[in-house]
Amino acid sequence: MADGSSSSSSPASSRSSSCRRSRRRSTRSAPTPARPPCRLVTVSDTRRVVGGQEACHHARMPDRLDLVTRRDLLRGTLGTPAALAGGGLIAACVPPGGPTGVASPGATLPPPETTTVRFVSPPVCDPPAALAKQFLLEEGFTDIQYVRIPATTTEWLTSGVAEFNSGGYGSLIAANVDIGLPIVALAGIHPGCFELFAAPGISTIKDLRGKTIAVNAKNVSDLFYCYFSILLAYIGLDPRTDVNFIEIKPDVNALRDAFVDGRSQAFIAPAASGPALRRNPKNPGKVILDTTMDKPWSQYYCCQLVANRDWARRYPIATKRVTRAVLRAADLVTKDRPSAAHQFVAGGFFSTTPAATDEDIVNEVIRDLSYDWRELDPEETLRFFALRLADAKLITMTSQQVIAQGSDFAYMRQLRTELKQ
Structure with missing residues (x-):
């Protein structure tokens, strides 16, 4: 659940050119209650304030164009109208009449056992974790931190x-369990x-046989x-013998660079990495697999909310409240993806060069994703990936x-009934 001119051969590029429609946003002028600023924390515990209250509430919200893609149309035919429904503007930090820093009146849980919670700074595909801050305040948390460390x-x-x-x-959950x-x-x-981007001459996953692929680490700790x-x-290949994995650290950007300069012949681009690579005139490859569509x-x-199991057992009420906050944010x-993209960028969770492309990239990523967490069965996801890891001889546990x-999906299932769309 951690990342330019477009290539004319890119399928994603061609999908994003269908039709456009303009959307006007309304602004709110009502006063908002005081609240702690959003905090991003580095691993070395160097802290900085990002987007304090005034900066958040006075950030300009430019008009922009939304793209309606084939994915949107497909989801419409698959019975997920909520994914296309319009919604009100999400306030930059705290909406008028919104969170007050105490548990919401309709809460069905006791107060959290702790008021401090720390998140991995979310990747671009996961604005719900960033927007959850307003609901975390309602749930009784007062110290909410986002730690800059790879997801x-x-x-x-x-x-x-x-x-x-x-x-x-x-895959990472199953392997590390x-x-x-x-x-x-x-x-x-x-x-x-x-x-999945691949170099010229590679059209299918089977074509990766004998090729060199860069990863951060050649073990199950690496996504x-x-x-x-x-x-x-x-597709029947043995990852231990049929390809040549090389280690290039420290992060996804290093893997992208290895693909661009030819040291690696394939690159799995998560979240913002795909749109950014399509904008890179040096991009040598094309997309041969899109997990959103294929x-x-x-x-x-793809992305699930995971926790330190020891912490979750120590603070079960706090864990439920965090889960509820993130799903409410989803x-x-x-309801309003362009606004969510704006909040994500305004909150300091994503930045590129030039900065003018930040919001465009976030919009491109989240526009085609379904955040209807009621739609799929997360248990089936773990089963599927556990079975695939067993096929690759990377785990010994059974899927069960x-x-x-x-x-522990019990509370998520309960919320499917309690949280009405």
Whole structure:
């Protein structure tokens, strides 16, 4: 659940040119209650205030164009009208009459056992984790931190710098449950968001046989190694012998650079990495797999809300309140995606060069994702990825053992009834 001129051969580029419609936003002038500023925290505990109250509430909200894509049309035919419904503007930090820093009057839970919660700074595909701040205040949390650390590894968990990560990928969850890490999946957030870019001459995953692929680490702690292994095993290749994995650290940007300069012949682009690569005139490849659209990958959650299992057991009420806040925020994203993209950028969660493209990239990422967390079964996601990891001989647990030890979806299922759309 952690990242330019477009190539004319890119399928995603051609999909995004269908039709345009303008949307006007209204602004609110009502006064808002005082609240703590959003905080981003680095791993070294260097803290900075991002977008204080005045900066947030007076940020300009420019008019922009929305794109209606084939994905939007498909979702409309699949019975998910909520994903296309319009909604009111999401306030930059606190909406008028919104969070007050205490539990909401309609809360059905006791107060949280702790008022401090730390999130991995969410990837671009996960605005709900960022927008959840307003609901976390309602749930009784007063110290809400976002830690700058990759969502694509388990460093946040092993180093103890955060309790929650909205970028919990099914493959990474299953693999790390298998090796005994205290990770627990609590809720699905959205499917999709990965694009597989390949060098010229590679048109299918089978064509990756004998090719060189860069990953951050050649073990199950690394999302990219896990996902490539699953893709290869799914079509009958052995990831241990049929491709040449090389380690390039420290993050996804290093893998992107290795693909651009030819050291790697394939690149899994999560979230903003795909749109950014399409904008890069040096991009040598094209997309051969889009997990938002291509089955079976599009039928399972990509990002899930995961927690440190020890923390969740110590603070069960706080864990439920965090889960509820994130899922309420997911509903807001569904109702007004352009506004959610604006809030994500204004909150300091994403920046590129030039900065003018920030909001465009976030919009491109989230426009095509379904945040209807009521739609899919997160347990089936873990089962699917556990079985694929077993095929790749990367885990020894059965899928049922992974689900039993690495998930607790009971409260998410309860919220499907309690939180009306």
